[in-house]
Structures are given as structure tokens and as C-alpha cells.
Amino acid sequence: MDPRSEVLLRQAELFKGPVLLAGLPADDLLGSLPDARAWSWHAGDQAALEARFAGRSHYGVEVPPVAFDGAVLFLPKSRDLANYLLNALASRLGGRQLYLVGEKRGGIEGAAKQLHAFGKPRKLDSARHCQLWQVTVDTPPEAQPLESLAQRFELPLAEGPLQIVSLPGVFSHGRLDRGSALLLDNLEQLPVGHVLDFGCGAGVLGAAIKRRYPQSRVTLLDVDAFAVASSRLTLAANGLEGEVIAGDGIDAAPRELNVILSNPPFHTGVHTNYHASETLLKKSADHLKKGGELRLVANSFLRYQPLIEGALGNCMIRDEGQGFRIYQATRT
Template sequence: MDPRSEVILRQQDYLNGHVLLINAPNDQLAQNMPDQVQTSIWTWNYADHQAFQNTGIHSHFSVEFPQASFDQVVIFVPKSKELLNYILHVVVSHLKLEQHVFLVGEKKGGIERAAKQLKAFGKTLKLDSARHCQLWQMQIEKTEQLKSLDHWVKTYTVDVNHDLLEVCALPGVFSQDHLDTGTAVLVPYLRQVKSGKIADFGCGAGIISAYLAKLNPNQQIFALDVDAFALRSTEMTFQRNRLNLTHLHLLPVTGFADAPKDLDAIVSNPPFHQGIHTNYDASETLCQQAKLHLKRSGELWIVANRFLNYPPLIEQSFGECTVKADQQGFKVLFACTK
């Protein structure tokens, strides 16, 4: 069991009634809650959401607070400070004065910084410090009027060969306030991508999807991500740039295996972070399974850190992997089905 969940169970006597676990890890915490607790989960991680549902736990996959009443809330600290600001705002917008909010997180995950953010809404008390984690309690002394998602979005402009794209990114989404180096290296090559039915795996704020849609408004774009905030950001980016939403298909996925079949191309700046931890499983699976999802003469385009040894994985499946670019620490890799 996740050490943060172990800390919650150590202090379970503080919990009662209908309790909402926010951003909870995929473990056995909900099944081990005390009898006086009715547990629900709010998560924006689709893989976790599916796992919770498969074990009979009531899970809400969304960027927005569940439409229900709760007696208490337990927030598992996210990696992003901006995302925690959004969550705290939403929580105190839905709860009432004197209700309790609990905050739990790893020391290396920023719990002490997060606890300071908690103080803006009420009196705080540290309940536990164990398993390299801390648990804090806050009694709400200040509620807020709920602000729309538009209030929380950050925007910036990407200029590729004098072709402007305005990017919208919600809190916690990869590269929220600037164009990351890997995508910047990849974008000039998007003109070479085969048109048709295209999947953007790990779509993030939708830069790749939107640029492909600008190049050819008639192609079908499948934007894939595990994160609900990424999927909503991609939709907002399309709306901001007045792109064809009828040809945008937003797909929450647990991994690349959930991608559509018979694709003309797969384009990706693949994810390799799971919370505060590094995890290359998703991107390695993409390299190994991409061919199964492509049509004949279908294309795979990936940008990745230079040190990641993806070409051999791609070659095992496609037979050949071409390095289209090698700059600023990133490689653009290309493969084609026969």
C-alpha cells in the first residue's frame, strides 16, 4: 500500500461520513476504510479511475468536483502547485464553513509547501508525520465562489514558420506555460506526417494535435491522454484556434493499448512521468506496439530525449528506425510499416 494511504489509516479515527478522496493512489485504501466512512474518489487519472471502478469503488473521472455532498475531503498532494491551488479552491467552493479538509503527501512530493497553501482557507494542524509523509487537517474558515475553468487556464503562442498557434493549458498539464524543447524540435516535421486518421499519444495541451489540424482541417485527430486536464486543455486549444472540433476525438486511455486501430500515423512526445516518479512503461509500450495500430504504410513519429534508447525497440517491430533530427538533447524518430 502507498505510504500516504498508510498514514491515512493510522489516523482513521478522524474520518467519518461521506469522505471524498482526491487524487488518491491506486491501492487498497478505499477497501480498508473504517466502517463509519463511505468513500468516493475524484481522480483525473483514467488508469486509476478504471482500476477503482473495476474493484467496485465509486470513482469520478473529471477536471471538476463531483456532483454530490461530502462530509470530509482528503487531498493527496499533486505534483503541481498550481493544480493544488485549483483543487483547494474547488473544494472550499463546494464545502461549508467548519468542515474538515485533510492533506497528505510525501516530503519529497512537497507536502510542507502544500500545507502552507492550505493555511489560506483555515486553521491547520499537523496530525502525523510517518513513512516519509505528513498528514495535515484544516477546518474551513473561508469559502469561495466557484470560478470557471477559464480562470485557471494559461495561454501562450507558438510560432512555427510564421504559423501562429495559441495554446491553452490547465493546471498540472505538461509544459503549462511554455513550449517544451522536445515538442519544439518535433513540430517543424509535422508537415511531413501522413494525412488521414492520426493519433497524438500523450496529447498534453494539444500542441501537436492542433498543429496537425491547422495543416489539414479534414483529417481525423485522436487525442489520447490518461489525464482529464490534458484532454480538456486540448479541447480548449482547438476552440481558441477555431479548429474543427468535429474531427477531434478526445480519448481517455489507460495506456497505448487503448489507442484506435487502422491509423495512418501516430505522433507523440511520449509521457514518462507518473506523478513525481519517472516511468518509461508508456513510451516503451508505444515503441513496441505502434505497428499493431497502423495501416499499411502507416507512420510513427516520436520525439524523445537523446539518452533514451528507443530506436532498438522500434526496429524490433518495424525493422528500421530513422533519426530525422538530433538537436537540443532530443531526437525525432521515424518508422513506417511495410
């Protein structure tokens, strides 16, 4: 069981009623708290929770429309996202308890200071390298519409400026990361057809592809509900059409693709996790048409070339700079 869940269960008497668990891991916690409900924004966790605890977990970017007497937020990596989630939960909890749990190395002590906006917080427990905090919401805030917290920026592309809409918690929130910038400079001569933007984030690559290759069909895929919402806002802001789907990894993607384009993730919260990226590379041939192309950017220290060669039989370094490489391979 996740150590954060173990800390909660040390105080299990506090969570016997209808409590909402926000951002919880996909472990046995719901089984130990039969009256609890879950709110997840990670498609993989949601699928696992739904399979084991059907009907008790909600996936999305807004507080689920269910009744609850208290709420626990599992601290996310992003401070901006934590602000949004705490505000959203506290707005529903006037006079009741809001809890915050997280790992010490994830910044739980600093994040607990954010609870002062709602009342006087107190630390309930410290164990398993985690802490559990509680606050009675004396001053419930007005709920902030998520879109009001979006950051917008413009990319000056050759085809015209592209508006990017980024929501809290999304990768490289409010700015263009160096890896994606390098990949944007390497979009020439892509096959026309069905293009997948894997790990789409705010939709930068997918929107740029649709702008440059308007005859192509674009699908954007991400595990994170906030990224999915961001990508839809980015497409709408530019009057572009595209399918945006939530799913955990390449298994959720369409097949018979002409192009897989990606700046693949390798972090989950505060932890390093290469599984989604390595699975993408190993299974790329299953999703590409014959003659289809994989083109991605990755940190230079990541040994992706052998994985790509193992899957597709070829791989070239198309470009590199600022610690990144562009890999290109074709399904023969």
C-alpha cells in the same frame, strides 16, 4: 498499499464518514473506508477503481456532485493544480475539515502552507516518508472556474498563428517545451489520413497537425482529464475539429492509424515511469496501417531506437538538438 494511504489509515477514525478522496492512488483505500467516495483525473486509476469499487469514483476536472463532510487531497506534482484543487474542495467545506497528504520529497511541507488561506492548519502525522495535514475551513473561498485559470499562448506557425490553451497540471503548462518545439519543426511529409497525438497534453501537436493537414482526421489521447480538457479548449480556440479521448496508454487508441505522433511522457507525479512510452513503442505496429508512420520526440538519453526497431523493423533519427531526438519509423 501506497504509503500515503497507509498514513491515512493510521488516522482511520477521522475518515469513517462520507469523505471525498481526491487524486487517490488505485489501491485498497476505498475498501478500508466504505463510506468514502473518490475523485480521480487519471484514466488508468479511474478504470482500476471503477472495476473494484463500482460507482464510488468520479473521473473529471471538477469536484463531483456528491455530498461529503470532509475531503482529502493527495498532493499532485503541480503547484498550480494543487491551488485549484484546494480551492475547489475548500469552497464546499465551510466549517468542516480539509486534509492534505503527500510525500516529503513531493513537497508536502511547502504545500501545507497553502492551507493557511482557509484556517489554521496542523500536522496530524508523519510516517512512511509522508505527512498528513488538516485544516478546518473557517473561510471557504469562492470556487474558481477552471477555465479562468487557463494560460494561453500563441505559436507562430507557417500556416498561421496557433492558440494554445493550457490548464493547471498539464505538461509544460503555459509554454512550449523544447521537445515539442523540435517535433513541430519536423512535421513535413507525414502520411495523410488518421493521425493520433499520443499523450496530447494541451493539444499542441494535434492542433498543429490539423492546421497543416486539414484533410487528415486527428485523434488526441491522454490519461489526464486536465489534458483532455485543455486539448478540447485548444481545438476550439482555433476552430479546429478533432476527437479528444481519455485513456490509459496506447491500448485505448484507435487502430488502422496512418500516423502516431508523440512527445511521450515518462513521469507519473514525482516518480519516473517509462511504462506508457515503452508500451507505445512495442505496440505501435498493432495500431498502424501498413505504410503507417511513427514519429516522436524523446530525450536523447532514452534508448528508444532498439524498441522501435523491434516493433517496426526500422528506425531512423530524423533530427536532434538540445538534448532531444526525433525518431521516425514505418510499418512495412
